[in-house]
Amino acid sequence: MNIAEMSTMLVxxxxxxxxxxxxxxxxxxxxxADAGVAARQAAVVGAGAPAPGAVDLDPASxxxxxxxxxxxxxxxxxxxxxxxxxxxxxxGIAAGRAPWANLYEFVLVGALVAVxxxxxxxxxxxxxxxxxxxxxxxxxxxxxAQVNFFVPADGVQPALQSYWLVIHVGVAVxxxxxxxxxxxxxxxxxxxxxxxRGGALASPRWGWLATTPxxxxxxxxxxxxxxxxxxxxxxxxxxxxxxxxxxxxxxxxWDPKEVWTFVIWVVYAGYLHARTTxxxxxxxxxxxxxxxxxxxxxxxxxxxxxxxxxxxxxx
Amino acid sequence: xxxxxxxxxxxxxxARWAWRQLTSMRVALLLxxxxxxxxxxxxxxxxxxxxxxxxxxxVRDNPTLAPWLERLGFFDVYASPxxxxxxxxxxxxxxxxxxxxxxxxxxxxxxxxxRTPRRLERFPAHSREETELDVATVxxxxxxxxxxxxxWPSYRVTRLDDDGVAASVSAERGYLRxxxxxxxHTALVGVLVCLVVxxxxxxxxxAVVVEGRGFANSRLAYDSFEAGxxxxxxxxxxxxxxxxxxxxxxxxxxxxxxxxxAEVTVDxxxxxxxxxxxxxxxxxxxxxxxxxxxxxGYAPQIEVHDAAGELAFSGPVPxxxxxxxxSSQGVVKVPDVTSGPQIGLVGYLxxxxxxxxxxxxxxxxxxxxxxxLVLSVWTxxxxxxxxxxxxxxxxxxxxxxxxxxxTAAGERPRTVVVRPGQxxxxxxxxxxxxxxxxxxxxxxxxxxxxxxxxxxxxxALAAILGLGLSLFTPRRxxxxxxxxxxxxxxxxxxxxLARGDDPGLEAEVDRVRLAIAGQEEER
Numbered sequence: 001m002n003i004a005e006m007s008t009m010l011v012x013x014x015x016x017x018x019x020x021x022x023x024x025x026x027x028x029x030x031x032x033a034d035a036g037v038a039a040r041q042a043a044v045v046g047a048g049a050p051a052p053g054a055v056d057l058d059p060a061s062x063x064x065x066x067x068x069x070x071x072x073x074x075x076x077x078x079x080x081x082x083x084x085x086x087x088x089x090x091x092g093i094a095a096g097r098a099p100w101a102n103l104y105e106f107v108l109v110g111a112l113v114a115v116x117x118x119x120x121x122x123x124x125x126x127x128x129x130x131x132x133x134x135x136x137x138x139x140x141x142x143x144x145a146q147v148n149f150f151v152p153a154d155g156v157q158p159a160l161q162s163y164w165l166v167i168h169v170g171v172a173v174x175x176x177x178x179x180x181x182x183x184x185x186x187x188x189x190x191x192x193x194x195x196x197r198g199g200a201l202a203s204p205r206w207g208w209l210a211t212t213p214x215x216x217x218x219x220x221x222x223x224x225x226x227x228x229x230x231x232x233x234x235x236x237x238x239x240x241x242x243x244x245x246x247x248x249x250x251x252x253x254w255d256p257k258e259v260w261t262f263v264i265w266v267v268y269a270g271y272l273h274a275r276t277t278x279x280x281x282x283x284x285x286x287x288x289x290x291x292x293x294x295x296x297x298x299x300x301x302x303x304x305x306x307x308x309x310x311x312x313x314x315x
Numbered sequence: 316x317x318x319x320x321x322x323x324x325x326x327x328x329x330a331r332w333a334w335r336q337l338t339s340m341r342v343a344l345l346l347x348x349x350x351x352x353x354x355x356x357x358x359x360x361x362x363x364x365x366x367x368x369x370x371x372x373x374v375r376d377n378p379t380l381a382p383w384l385e386r387l388g389f390f391d392v393y394a395s396p397x398x399x400x401x402x403x404x405x406x407x408x409x410x411x412x413x414x415x416x417x418x419x420x421x422x423x424x425x426x427x428x429x430r431t432p433r434r435l436e437r438f439p440a441h442s443r444e445e446t447e448l449d450v451a452t453v454x455x456x457x458x459x460x461x462x463x464x465x466x467w468p469s470y471r472v473t474r475l476d477d478d479g480v481a482a483s484v485s486a487e488r489g490y491l492r493x494x495x496x497x498x499x500h501t502a503l504v505g506v507l508v509c510l511v512v513x514x515x516x517x518x519x520x521x522a523v524v525v526e527g528r529g530f531a532n533s534r535l536a537y538d539s540f541e542a543g544x545x546x547x548x549x550x551x552x553x554x555x556x557x558x559x560x561x562x563x564x565x566x567x568x569x570x571x572x573x574x575x576x577a578e579v580t581v582d583x584x585x586x587x588x589x590x591x592x593x594x595x596x597x598x599x600x601x602x603x604x605x606x607x608x609x610x611x612g613y614a615p616q617i618e619v620h621d622a623a624g625e626l627a628f629s630g631p632v633p634x635x636x637x638x639x640x641x642s643s644q645g646v647v648k649v650p651d652v653t654s655g656p657q658i659g660l661v662g663y664l665x666x667x668x669x670x671x672x673x674x675x676x677x678x679x680x681x682x683x684x685x686x687x688l689v690l691s692v693w694t695x696x697x698x699x700x701x702x703x704x705x706x707x708x709x710x711x712x713x714x715x716x717x718x719x720x721x722t723a724a725g726e727r728p729r730t731v732v733v734r735p736g737q738x739x740x741x742x743x744x745x746x747x748x749x750x751x752x753x754x755x756x757x758x759x760x761x762x763x764x765x766x767x768x769x770x771x772x773x774x775a776l777a778a779i780l781g782l783g784l785s786l787f788t789p790r791r792x793x794x795x796x797x798x799x800x801x802x803x804x805x806x807x808x809x810x811x812l813a814r815g816d817d818p819g820l821e822a823e824v825d826r827v828r829l830a831i832a833g834q835e836e837e838r
Binding site: 220246269 | 340341343344347348350351354355357358359362364365392393510519566569571572573574575594595596597598605607609761763768771772775776778779782783786787816818
């Protein structure tokens, strides 16, 4: 087995570990939902008085089953992270350069950053929804990358031989990873706000929502993540312009990739403004995050694959 | 006629109303979203400035839709009036928003922190405790801590005598938040101004240069030249560039390009001749302009003798590479024949030529390991005498006929294959064609001059700096009140308030408490 094959093996290993983490996080969510239902039934039976054996809704008080699922989830994420990091490093060694020069590698490293952000956020307290959603997206990303975008590890053409590859694409990957977790947090915020308004989201099926942090806390977490992502994205944009000036003789030429990078930047800027605009703060602003993240996904899938442009070697 | 009179608003009133609307946050937000939406079509439809060939194809394939798209500016979105309308309104709104904020911020910077509120216990972060220290010591320590030991104070602090019994310290930090915000928005205006100025004053020229030859930086020397309306010919520094050598390397396994290097000699007026290299990603700076390596290929040395045996054409002819193995297409136009019709040779240069099956040639390697020139022959009128500009890489087939031959498979174009150093007869006694021993390379150079480059970079970096400051500087107010009690102790109250969400607020109060207790952590 050579080092390039080892990288591929490690990716599958990481994806497997993340899949186990995904199942554990989902079980954790389901248990919380059950706990919500049980608590409500107990409350009905006991007519207001706390019934014996009623499950505490406070996520800080673990029941044995929950503690086990939580332990498995947390440890498999870390195992996956180690394998994932190994996959990225071996890929870089096999190619003899920074491992983010094509779509396959971009997705590989972007997913790694998303997991790193998740681990940092769940350092003190497990947020099962965040874990479930990020693990789900990351497993999907890794599988799609392996099956559809895989290219053998190789050197790059002269147009990509620049330290700006490390800076511009590296920061873009990190920004994408941060935006992914920010997106998940905003979705959670929307669900939580929807539950507060009643309707389908208030049904017992969505009981686990009650165990997530409140709307305000989620909003402020989403803001911090998306703000960090936005600054990184601004840097990606400027670094890309500097590189374009070196490589193509112009800093901005409305290449499809440039167009979409700009669109993403403007939509996130819109989100930051919406947060402080009356009538837009809260749910509407969070919807802008959803729109912006959809643009991020379009930018590194559809734009690469459908629109011809100067960035086509990214595939 | 109605008796009810509506109050007269008047033109000035309407203007004021419109201005207030335009500079409101809600309209700015809608304009931002409109800008995002307006930018998208430019990635979906082919764009005239980027890819005129694709636009022509699109127009041909969509004859009903294309004229409408054309009229509405969808083939040049970023120069269309509607796109300009959105960003000009957005920037007007931006300027209208930040100018009053600048005035307000300048005032705020000169204003001391506000008086300590009467009741501190109503703030989210608050502490209250008793100490043996006297009022002055408490406030001295609080003040020293809040000012910090850095080169500039972390908090702006004022000392207030509240009501004779109690005294307090009022402190505020985070002015940089608004400073950063204003810097960011001002820098964006700067970027836009630079874009406009750059477009007005820039020039850009493209030249194809064969090894051993050169070009001078003058309008006529370029194959194509394009400049802004404010361009003055004086800004063309009359330097001269000679291409000494071009080298390319390819991955032996995949044959993909690994390196392109052009070695040049630069002759700038008033300076000694110097050597330089141009690589992809590494432009060469000469005379206030930058020269980029945009393409390369082979320019075979071709001689054509006409039917009378006279030399009718001699020179290197750039053939444009079509694929990764440099199957290159080119045209040799021979107008100056002494007798007979004009000759056009159209075909491929194959750096490593292989014939398979008989009569079909292809290249298997990008380097000239076994080159061959495969040409089809045309005769007639090249159309050069009409004085109209022609594409040198295309033959105008209007007045030309292709020389064909009868084969078992029917009539097909007659081709001639020439190897380096060979002279081959052209069909129908038209003459001969000779390919030189050496296979010179050519480079496609792009020269660009834009005086705003440095300034726009400074603005872009200032925007990012401002953005970081405005998003991550915590804006806080801290108050410390000390009141002497009848028992001889001092009651110390600390409270803090943040603008917006601030998870570090409690910790800030704790640090102030520790500092007052004399347990300040070592920094």
